[in-house]
Amino acid sequence: MGTGxxxxxxxxxxxxxxxxxxxxxxxxxxxxKAQRGVFAAIAAEEQRITRSDWRSFHEMAARxxxxxxxxxxGGLAPGERxxxxxxxxxxAAAGPDPGTELPRPGCQAYPAYVAWLALNGESAAAxxxxxxxxxxxxxxxxxxxxxxxxxxxxxxxxxxxFDFFAAxxxxxxxxxxxxxxxxLDSGRLDPAAAHLYARLFQSYELLFWNTLADEFTT
Numbered sequence: 001m002g003t004g005x006x007x008x009x010x011x012x013x014x015x016x017x018x019x020x021x022x023x024x025x026x027x028x029x030x031x032x033k034a035q036r037g038v039f040a041a042i043a044a045e046e047q048r049i050t051r052s053d054w055r056s057f058h059e060m061a062a063r064x065x066x067x068x069x070x071x072x073x074g075g076l077a078p079g080e081r082x083x084x085x086x087x088x089x090x091x092a093a094a095g096p097d098p099g100t101e102l103p104r105p106g107c108q109a110y111p112a113y114v115a116w117l118a119l120n121g122e123s124a125a126a127x128x129x130x131x132x133x134x135x136x137x138x139x140x141x142x143x144x145x146x147x148x149x150x151x152x153x154x155x156x157x158x159x160x161x162f163d164f165f166a167a168x169x170x171x172x173x174x175x176x177x178x179x180x181x182x183x184l185d186s187g188r189l190d191p192a193a194a195h196l197y198a199r200l201f202q203s204y205e206l207l208f209w210n211t212l213a214d215e216f217t218t
Contacts, residue, residue: 005128005180008191012132012198020136022206024213026143032151038216039094039148039158043087044101045108045208046161050087052111054080059118060126066186068178069123072131075175079164086161093158106211110204121197124183125190129197131176133205140209142166 028034057080060073117126145162148154156163183189 004184005177008128008180008194009132012128012195013135015195016132016198016202019202019206023140023209025209026140028213028217029147030143032147033218035216035218036152038212039090041101041212041216043090043094045104047084047087048103048108049111050080050084053114056114056118060123064123066123066182068175068182069127072127072175072179075172083161083164086164089157090161093154104211107208110208113200113204117197122188122193124180124188125193125197127176127179128194129201132198133201137205138166
């Protein structure tokens, strides 16, 4: 795929990398030092997030007038729907009923920003900003799933949500690169906007994890 898109993503990810380890919840779960109640909280917050992101990605696909961007966002939407279904097992294993959990502003700022991007973001720059964070998010999910198994006794079904997002999906990367390259080739993609979207995306994601870390540290 076009080197321009790859180089832009590499620059953005290099810019983000120093903060990837600012997630304070992952090491707590990896060491078994987070309260077990954090998993019920995650399930409740993620149920709200996946429903919102599912709609947001559909809106991004509908707004995009470039085929590669439509394909990228249109491909993300079904993944959110599938992930929502995988949360059922975590809800059953972690309890209590997630309907009793009030949403935490620090957790719900993330999907609010994704919804803002769906309405306001230029498609190719949004694709770059979103995809630039996928590697870090996947590594967080992989570590959370391992900690759940090693220290909290959760089975594969309960960990399936995190396993899903930890999996490498090369076609999503190719779709992202195609959307970014099309934006560069057309002159629509402003690299500064892509960097800004990525930094904010990372900040809101870290806010999600660290809000929970502050609440559920033993």
